[in-house]
Amino acid sequence: MQPSELPTGDSPARGDAQGLPFPVVREVGLFAPFDWLAKGAADLAGNPAASIFYGGCFAFMGVLLSVVFSHAYHLTSALVCGFLLLGPFLSLGLYDLSRRREAGESPMLAHSLTAGQHNAGAIGVFAVVLIIIFLVWARASLVVFALFYTSEMPSVSRFVEQVVSLQNVEFLMAYALVGFIFASLVFGASVVAIPLMLDRRQDAVTSMLASLIALGRNPGPMLVWAVLIVLLTVAGFTTLFLGLIVLMPLIGHATWHAYRALVEPLPAP
Numbered sequence: 503m504q505p506s507e508l509p510t511g512d513s514p515a516r517g518d519a520q521g522l523p524f525p526v527v528r529e530v531g532l533f534a535p536f537d538w539l540a541k542g543a544a545d546l547a548g549n550p551a552a553s554i555f556y557g558g559c560f561a562f563m564g565v566l567l568s569v570v571f572s573h574a575y576h577l578t579s580a581l582v583c584g585f586l587l588l589g590p591f592l593s594l595g596l597y598d599l600s601r602r603r604e605a606g607e608s609p610m611l612a613h614s615l616t617a618g619q620h621n622a623g624a625i626g627v628f629a630v631v632l633i634i635i636f637l638v639w640a641r642a643s644l645v646v647f648a649l650f651y652t653s654e655m656p657s658v659s660r661f662v663e664q665v666v667s668l669q670n671v672e673f674l675m676a677y678a679l680v681g682f683i684f685a686s687l688v689f690g691a692s693v694v695a696i697p698l699m700l701d702r703r704q705d706a707v708t709s710m711l712a713s714l715i716a717l718g719r720n721p722g723p724m725l726v727w728a729v730l731i732v733l734l735t736v737a738g739f740t741t742l743f744l745g746l747i748v749l750m751p752l753i754g755h756a757t758w759h760a761y762r763a764l765v766e767p768l769p770a771p
Contacts, residue, residue: 522702522703522704522708522768523768524708524711524712525694525698525704525708525709525712525765525766526765526766527712527715527716527719527764527765527766528719528763528764528765528766529719529720530720530723530763530764531723532722532723532726533723533726534723534760534763535723535726535727535730535756535760536726536730537759537763538727538756538757538759538760538763539730539752539756541755541756541759542600542751542752542753542754542755542756542757542758542759543752543755543756545599545600545603545755545758546748546751546752546755548603548609549599549603549609551611552595552599552609552610552611552614553596553599553751553754553755554747554748554751555611556592556593556595556596556750556751556754557746557747557748557749557750557751558747559592560589560592560738560743560746560747560750561738561743561744561746561747561750563585564582564585564739564743564746565742565743567581567582567585568582568743577644580639580640580643580644581640582739583639583643583681584636584639584640584643585636586735587632587635587636587639587684587685587688588629588632588633588636589750589753589754590632590688590692590695590696590757591625591628591629591632591696593696593750593753593754593757594614594617594618594625594696594700595611595614595615595617596614596751596754596755596757596758597617597696597697597700597754597755597757597758597761598613598614598617598618598700599614599755600754600755600758600759601697601700601701601758602614604758604762617700618696618699618700620703621699621700621702621703621704624699624703624704624705624706624709625696625699625700625706627705627706628692628695628696628699628706628709628710631691631706631710632688632692635684635687635688638684639680639681639684642680642684643677643680643681646673646676646677646680647677649676650670650672650673650676651673689717689724689728689731690713690714690717691710691713691714692710692713693713693716693717693724693727693757693760693761693764694709694712694713694716694760694761694764694765695709695710695712695713696709697757697758697760697761697762698712698713698761698765701761702768712765716764716765720764727760731753734749734752734753735749735753737749738750
């Protein structure tokens with residue numbers, strides 16, 4: 503075990519973050535994300551109960567937001583999509599399950615619920631950044647709706663009809679563009695950020711910079727990875743959120759293996 507890395511158990515690592523070198527980012531192959539998904543599926547199969555618990559939480563929150571704001575679908579879309587912007591932080595327990603399984607332990611849900619407490623300050627800072635992006639996105643989403651529906655919001659059935667029949671293409675393009683900008687910000691800053699903070703006592707700024715460097719050095723694989731995440735998430739939405747029960751844990755576990763592939767381990771002492 504490296505002197506600055508977090509042990510697989512619950513005790514804090516020896517030393518502190520001040521002596522940590524900047525993470526060394528590796529280049530990976532174009533189709534590496536498919537390998538990450540395969541390893542993530544193995545983790546999901548190896549920890550079905552704990553993984554499904556987290557997936558159920560994602561699905562439940564999606565359903566809850568849809569029901570509570572069923573009278574205002576423009577709020578529902580903003581909150582549901584924004585909720586997924588917080589996904590990198592909410593998947594912290596899934597990263598811990600994969601980390602412990604990789605170390606040969608028997609991962610338990612109770613352990614994953616307290617994951618990251620050894621580096622709570624850095625992870626908390628990152629969570630605040632995600633929450634700020636979430637709030638700005640929610641406001642931007644409402645502004646887009648207000649720009650295209652100046653008189654009154656159409657009924658839910660009418661709105662769905664417009665989306666399916668592409669009657670309001672300008673709105674769909676504008677909404678997709680704004681959503682793409684916010685999703686890109688979160689994706690670029692979080693590719694390896696939280697796994698890095700979980701695995702080592704790395705600070706939030708360094709972890710986000712490492713994520714951006716990983717994105718810059720691997721544009722092709724990161725594009726493939728982003729497309730896969732979008733497709734899996736959309737698949738979860740189209741099943742009335744039920745698909746998220748399996749697909750969100752799959753993405754979370756795969757993200758841990760993305761971190762392992764993209765970031766060099768600390769050198770031996």
